[in-house]
Amino acid sequence: MASVTFKVWRGNKEGGEFKEYSTDITEGMVVLDALFQIQADAANDLAIRWNCKAGKCGSCSAEVNGYPRLLCMTRMSSLPQDRPVKIEPMKSFPVIKDLVCDVSWNYEAKKRIKKFKPRKPDAADGTWRMQQEDVDRVQEFRKCIECFLCQDVCHVLREHHLHENFIGPSLLVYTAALEMHPLDVEDRTEDLRKHQGIGYCNITKCCTNVCPENITITDNAIIPLKERLVDKFYDPLKKILNLFSGKS
């Protein structure tokens, strides 16, 4: 058993500071376990959001040593323990208290994305037929647990606070899942360009690096969406071809 020092950010939206706590670490513990011990022993009022402790609910997102992580999936053994472990709330969202952020913006922005609009049913009983190879791509995106770690690390939101202009990687993944769905007939490209600001993404892949579900956000969701926008808005040759083939 080893005693490890933690520097935990304590405060609210008006401001706060790092406070130091020490707790004993045993084999197999994750950061969330350590914070529970601190909460029980030294800081009863420490606010942490969590639910499943299994990396599936996406609630316990925070920053461990400056990097966005799920507290329940970060093993203590993966961190250097000879210096204090720094824990702070996500930076792209306003703090409510201590490690808990107000992530409501994500839900509001999500509401503005055009809903799933399936084509006419394939069968008389109102059902559709899909092949596995048609949904392979989309299934990767359905793994998203809405932890918003990708939104946290994305510099467009984190450093430039362009929440009004850019929906962020998590919601681009969601849009990609709809846009590439074999049954969906809605067109979201105009919204992606005008209101959801996909052009602000400069494909620096930080979102992909932090995703706990290993979704290849940039390469499989964002870039393919950017390419669809090129088809629609930025490819003169395609425009001419479409004109001749009567597509637009």
Added chain:
Amino acid sequence: MAYTDTLQRSSFGQTERQDSWWIQPLAIFLGFSAFIIYSTWAAFQGDNYHFGPYLSPFYSPEIFGDSSHSLFGPKPGWWPLWLPFSPAFLILWVPVGFRLTCYYYRGAYYKAFWGDPPACAVGEPRKKYRGEASFPLIIQNIHRYFLYLALMLIIFLTYDVWNALWFVDPATGQKSFGLGIGTFVLAANVTLLSCYTLGCHSLRHLVGGFMDKFSGSPVRLKTYQCVSCLNKRHMFWAWMSLIVVGFSDIYIRLCAMGIWTDWRIL
């Protein structure tokens, strides 16, 4: 109060990260800079770019030039006197444009050269940010046009490997089949460039990524899967092909200068 009012901005380089986050952008900065400096120097030389049956990929295809590889003869008369000439100028803008607008390179140089961001979760040097949403970076959307040209270059570079199999006997002037180290260098070059080019994100989109339904199009699905397979390691191919294309020029240049000997296997 607006949602973002209480959010903080980091100063340049500010981070709580404790790892050596600066190593990767620094390595990329040095790697790219070395390549840019060398390739610019090599392009301006206009000399020592061919040796025996080998033609440097920086100069291929040689549209106008003095070597036997030239497609349309020597430097044209209409070329302005005040403008320096090198056969590389006529062709190098294609791979340069292709790589500059490549999705992988964009992400990498925005970080390493522009600090946008310097590394993930690290503070940036500038407050203002427009990304690729408006001019000038919106021009990056031209990438697929460079892809079309880069695909053509692959054909020329493959032809160069074919040429690199036929050596002229200085005594008789007869061409005969042969294999030199340079043949392998040029073959490795075109193989790596193909892996890089055929794994392009735009190509992935054009061969099938634009579709929502693959069933019923097995050939398209297979093509999409092949491109996706190369695309998964796009960064690896980008670096390998960059290193080997630079080395191919160095190899041919040093052979042409008589510093290296091109060993013949056959």
